[in-house]
């Protein structure tokens with residue numbers, strides 16, 4: 068399947084699969100073309116100010132309220148929702164995990180989501196969860212929507228075909244995609260088993276950060292975001308719809324595919340984005356700036372500069388800073404940092420932080436470069452250096468991130484992570500030059 072997309076972030080799009088399927092000049096004609104039903108999908112309150120008002124009009128074969136059965140409880144025991152406290156002893160500390168293994172049994176996206184941390188409170192529409200997914204089967208007749216938040220997919224291995232009500236996106240490692248809150252979709256595999264990270268954002272929708280003095284260009288540019296054109300199937304089958312709602316899962320049956328939207332218009336829509344189109348801006352003379360310069364997307368919390376969650380990347384880039392310790396510094400942060408590695412190596416942790424792995428440096432816990440990376444960077448010749456084979460990311464939230472029992476007890480937790488700082492020896496010897504031998 069070749070996917071087609073429309074460029075832009077937050078645009079008012081319009082798209083139709085059949086000529087004339089999209090009503091013109093009004094949203095709710097008495098009899099929409101082709102016998103379609105009109106349905107509004109609201110992503111913001113009706114009364115949100117213009118800049119934040121999001122909704123789309125969907126013209127579909129059957130309205131989504133037409134499902135055959137009531138919702139019945141079902142369970143996905145590894146997918147947790149904030150608040151998720153107190154069901155186990157939380158190991159406090161700097162934590163790192165090896166990649167999750169690919170599943171052996173048949174596992175589709177819904178059963179392949181493993182929650183690592185939860186933060187905030189989904190019921191109060193604040194905070195987020197950091198998940199990994201490891202999947203070896205496509206969803207066929209199963210469909211899903213998440214009322215608790217939008218889902219930001221960060222593939223690490225294997226491409227996904229994300230088939231949504233509003234169109235189809237193919238997303239490879241190095242790209243990301245977003246499925247808005249409430250949107251029906253299913254996940255198919257494209258080239259074998261797939262693994263990646265998932266940010267479930269309970270709070271305000273991800274948007275592009277203001278660029279301040281950087282100006283009108285660089286970082287993530289709106290035209291590089293791609294929204295799929297309309298796609299539908301007219302398929303009578305025993306389909307199921309699973310819903311995540313306030314942390315619980317429910318299921319209902321539908322006698323047809325719910326992916327039956329023939330035309331739509333509006334600004335509440337899924338999108339994908341190729342991280343290689345992010346234009347990083349960095350230190351061109353000296354010092355290491357805060358990682359906020361690499362913010363791709365931000366979910367504001369209502370308090371200025373204090374994100375509900377930021378999505379930050381560490382992309383390939385030139386390092387040119389003079390008389391500077393170039394990797395991340397040692398630090399303690401009021402925000403909580405969950406990191407993953409899509410490919411290559413991360414300059415603060417050249418060993419031990421593996422593609423597909425994760426680390427968690429929670430609210431106020433000290434961290435920074437490991438002893439080997441520190442040693443290397445203090446001795447490096449400071450010529451221009453290209454950090455080439457690298458792509459790490461961070462979900463950084465104002466809320467403390469609480470570990471799930473799975474994250475606390477899984478075999479992939481590296482018990483000896485803290486030892487990576489053991490070799491940081493005392494350099495102070497009372498002399499101005501210190502002991503850097």
Ligand SMILES: O=C(O)Cc1cc(O)ccc1O
Nearest residue numbers: 357358394395396404415434
């Ligand atoms: O901890 C980390 O590795 C992430 C990070 C990177 C950086 O360049 C500065 C601060 C920061 O938290």
Ligand SMILES: [Fe+2]
Nearest residue numbers: 400404428434
């Ligand atoms: Fe950090």
